[in-house]
Amino acid sequence: MNKSFQELIPSKLDVAKEALAAAVSRLARKGAYIGLVFFAGRAFPVLNLTNNYNIFYTILSRRIRTFEASAPGDAIIEASKLFWGTRCKERKIIMITDGDYNEGVPPEAAVLYPINNKYNIYLIILNIKGHDKIGELLNKYNNIKIYYTKSRNEVLSAILSIIGET
Numbered sequence: 001m002n003k004s005f006q007e008l009i010p011s012k013l014d015v016a017k018e019a020l021a022a023a024v025s026r027l028a029r030k031g032a033y034i035g036l037v038f039f040a041g042r043a044f045p046v047l048n049l050t051n052n053y054n055i056f057y058t059i060l061s062r063r064i065r066t067f068e069a070s071a072p073g074d075a076i077i078e079a080s081k082l083f084w085g086t087r088c089k090e091r092k093i094i095m096i097t098d099g100d101y102n103e104g105v106p107p108e109a110a111v112l113y114p115i116n117n118k119y120n121i122y123l124i125i126l127n128i129k130g131h132d133k134i135g136e137l138l139n140k141y142n143n144i145k146i147y148y149t150k151s152r153n154e155v156l157s158a159i160l161s162i163i164g165e166t
Contacts, residue, residue, distance in 0.1 A: 009081040012126045017060045019155040028053045028164060038130040041069030041103050043078040049086060071104030072097050072134050076121065080114045091119040094162055096155065099125040099132035108137050115143045124149055126156045 027034060034056060036047040045058055071137060072095060079093045093114060101107055121144045125135055138144050147158035 011066075012098055013064060013066055015126060015152045015155055015166075018152055019096070019159055021057060021060050023159040023163060024053055024056055024157055026160065029104060030075070030163075032163075033086075033088065035079070037075050037082070038064060039071050039075035039078075040067035042071055043049075043074035043104070045078045047083060049082050049088070051156045059065040069103040070097065070100040071091060072101055073105035073110035074103075076110040076114065080119065088136065092122065092162065093119055094122045094124065094159065096124045096126065097134060098155075099127060099134050101133045101137070106137075107134050111138060111144065115141055119143065120145070122162045123147065124155055126150075126155065 012044045024034060028051075031051060033049040033051050034047070034053070035045070035049040036056065036059060037043055037045045047056060050056070051142065062145070075092060075095060083091050091114070111121060121136065121138075121141075123135060125132055125146060125148050127148050127150060132148075135146050135148070139146055145162075147154075147161075149155045151160055
């Protein structure tokens with residue numbers, strides 16, 4: 001086994017994908033609708049709200065190219081748009097991020113629409129590097145709950161807490 005220690009550690013993206021896949025299996029039992037937005041230097045809505053979980057799993061299984069830039073504000077806006085025109089009574093935006101912000105719409109501006117429209121925003125911060133720009137910017141809002149995590153199990157626990165499965 002000639003892999004370096006760094007190669008044995010799962011990437012932040014892998015941790016997020018695995019935790020989401022486990023959580024979605026529980027949401028499926030509830031018949032919940034889910035959507036998905038990937039973000040790096042820009043935000044990309046890749047799945048509109050659906051209860052077709054097979055599509056969700058297919059998307060998660062694909063290899064996704066990552067970038068150094070992070071635009072969480074753009075992701076919040078795109079996630080908010082997924083709810084437009086729907087009759088969803090409970091609107092939750094769950095963002096898994098490393099806490100960095102260096103591109104796009106400022107997060108403190110991006111949260112205004114969802115907060116004013118009674119969305120709940122949950123930030124799961126993979127605090128591997130020890131920095132957390134987005135948490136520092138958004139911790140003043142009552143509609144935003146922040147979870148600081150350092151492992152796959154902590155990410156999954158945070159998601160399960162958010163969806164009411166703990």
